[in-house]
Amino acid sequence: MNLQVNGQTMALDPAKVPAEMPLLWVLRDELSLTGTKFGCGVAACGACTVQVDGQALRACVTPVGAVAGKSVRTIEALGAPDRPHALQTAWIQHQVPQCGYCQSGMLMAADALLRKTPNPTDAQIDAAITNLCRCGTYPRVRAAIHTAAKALRGGAA
Ligand code: FES
Ligand code: FES
Numbered sequence: 001m002n003l004q005v006n007g008q009t010m011a012l013d014p015a016k017v018p019a020e021m022p023l024l025w026v027l028r029d030e031l032s033l034t035g036t037k038f039g040c041g042v043a044a045c046g047a048c049t050v051q052v053d054g055q056a057l058r059a060c061v062t063p064v065g066a067v068a069g070k071s072v073r074t075i076e077a078l079g080a081p082d083r084p085h086a087l088q089t090a091w092i093q094h095q096v097p098q099c100g101y102c103q104s105g106m107l108m109a110a111d112a113l114l115r116k117t118p119n120p121t122d123a124q125i126d127a128a129i130t131n132l133c134r135c136g137t138y139p140r141v142r143a144a145i146h147t148a149a150k151a152l153r154g155g156a157a
Helices: 023-030 086-093 103-116 122-128 138-152
Strands: 002-005 008-011 049-052 055-058 071-073
Touching: 049 103, 055 103, 086 103, 086 138, 103 122, 103 138, 122 138
Parallel strands: 002 071
Antiparallel strands: 002 008, 049 055, 049 071
């Protein structure tokens, strides 16, 4: 099976990777893309959020066979240390993370939201970002999304 991940085609050995294996397992254990986290394993927390064809999706409950031929994007492709994404810049500006465990999923959900909705309201942010944060960073996540949205629309951050 071939998987498109972060713009690259990855060949997966079917002997090691059955189609029903969760995408999260494949990303972390087979492709060493460990930025995507395991939290609950039952689609409740969002720590495992990646994008598939631009949509935020919980990788812990998604069989890898279901995304063959689709474009998977993980946190590793959201900017780079010398070229951070506007969301990452805003996350730093607002000092969003506490323990950080939920944050890669938060960022991938936020990016999926801003691609569809460049100027979201608080209600749209709350509806789209269903990720859980046990450190309670929700107000800062929301503020940082507004800052990044403004920057991406061409306004000053
Ligand atoms: S680990 Fe996937 S939703 Fe919690
Ligand atoms: S920053 Fe700790 S769980 Fe969200």
